[in-house]
Amino acid sequence: MAxxxxxxxxxxxxxxxxxxxxxxxxxxxxxxFVIFVLSFQGPEGGLTFPLRGVSLHWFHKLAEGLxxxxxxxxxxxxxxxxxxxxxxxVVLSVxxxxxxxKPLRGANALFYVTVASLIMPSIIxxxxxxxxxxxxxxxxKWLLEAVGATSVLENYGTxxxxxxxxxxxxxxxxLPFGLLIMFAVFNRFNPAYEEAARDLGATPWQGFRHVVxxxxxxxxxxxxxxxFTLSWDEIARTSQAIGDVNTLPLELQGLxxxxxxxxxxxxxTVTTVVSLLVMGVAVSLALWLGKRQKKGRAA
Numbered sequence: 001m002a003x004x005x006x007x008x009x010x011x012x013x014x015x016x017x018x019x020x021x022x023x024x025x026x027x028x029x030x031x032x033f034v035i036f037v038l039s040f041q042g043p044e045g046g047l048t049f050p051l052r053g054v055s056l057h058w059f060h061k062l063a064e065g066l067x068x069x070x071x072x073x074x075x076x077x078x079x080x081x082x083x084x085x086x087x088x089x090v091v092l093s094v095x096x097x098x099x100x101x102k103p104l105r106g107a108n109a110l111f112y113v114t115v116a117s118l119i120m121p122s123i124i125x126x127x128x129x130x131x132x133x134x135x136x137x138x139x140x141k142w143l144l145e146a147v148g149a150t151s152v153l154e155n156y157g158t159x160x161x162x163x164x165x166x167x168x169x170x171x172x173x174x175l176p177f178g179l180l181i182m183f184a185v186f187n188r189f190n191p192a193y194e195e196a197a198r199d200l201g202a203t204p205w206q207g208f209r210h211v212v213x214x215x216x217x218x219x220x221x222x223x224x225x226x227x228f229t230l231s232w233d234e235i236a237r238t239s240q241a242i243g244d245v246n247t248l249p250l251e252l253q254g255l256x257x258x259x260x261x262x263x264x265x266x267x268x269t270v271t272t273v274v275s276l277l278v279m280g281v282a283v284s285l286a287l288w289l290g291k292r293q294k295k296g297r298a299a
Contacts, residue, residue: 032272039265047262058266066259069251071267078248079274081162081170082231088167089174089227090220097182098208114179117172122236125172130240133158133165160243169241170231177230178223185219214293218286225282229275 038045042053065071096114100107117125136159144153159165193215197207213220235249242250248271255264 035265035268036272038262039269041262041265045262047260047265058262059270061261061263062266062270066255066263066267069255071248071251074246074248074251075270077162077245078232081166081247082228084163084167085170085174085231086224086227088171089178090224092171092175093178093182093223094216094220096179097186100183101186111179115176118176122173123239126169126237126240129165129169129172129237130160133160133241158243160241162242162245162247165241165243166238166247169237170234173234173237174227174230177226181219181223181226182216185216189215214289217289217293221282221286221289225279228278232275232278233271 037051038047038049039058040054040056041051041058042055043057045052045058062071100111104110140159141153141156144150144156189212193211194207197211202210233249234247235253238247238250246254252264252267252271255267
């Protein structure tokens with residue numbers, strides 16, 4: 001018979017630190033929980049507690065549209081932009097991580113230039129990108145006028161747009177995170193696996209596809225998740241660099257001063273659920289890749 005386990009007393013600082021941690025968690029996630037609850041108000045509900053009934057009324061109102069704002073179009077724009085940003089972030093981060101594994105002239109300067117956008121205020125980055133594209137507009141219009149392309153000039157609007165300036169603005173935010181993750185992954189990556197693949201006759205592409213990529217797969221999934229979620233809720237870097245359309249976060253920011261019903265909470269709940277779904281899919285995929293990698297090593 002095993003001897004009874006003696007319960008050790010708590011350290012003197014345990015409960016004060018536990019209370020501080022609980023307050024921190026409440027501060028972080030309390031607003032999200034409150035918005036989630038208030039979005040299910042009844043038809044007579046307001047923006048504050050207590051709840052006046054429970055229903056999906058405000059989600060139906062959200063689906064019908066909020067005044068002149070096309071929520072569906074803004075939702076699709078944000079979804080499309082987030083997907084493209086995720087793709088570019090993953091591809092460029094992996095390629096940069098592979099490139100930095102070997103001696104590269106000017107590598108330090110290139111690294112500092114890449115991560116410099118994390119230091120600059122987001123609104124300044126957005127203003128700079130917007131100014132660059134407006135100067136580009138002026139140069140293109142002057143060129144079209146100089147060559148006599150009047151028909152093209154009449155139909156030309158601006159180079160500012162979702163997949164031009166806004167995409168660049170978002171990449172200045174997501175790429176540094178992707179690069180830092182890739183550098184950390186390859187810093188502890190054992191090159192012996194690649195050497196073994198080459199000894200067995202694998203080409204560089206086969207070595208990357210069948211050896212390197214499966215090993216770094218969970219980290220690549222994490223980069224994709226970061227790329228999408230950071231783009232999905234970005235406001236400051238988008239505000240001055242998107243042109244004449246708005247993403248969902250910009251529409252949500254504008255609606256906070258005009259919509260005075262729980263429909264605004266319903267919109268916040270929908271955007272949060274999308275972020276949580278992306279995170280859930282990414283974590284599940286990363287866990288699956290990790291288990292597959294362990295099985296491969298055991299075999």
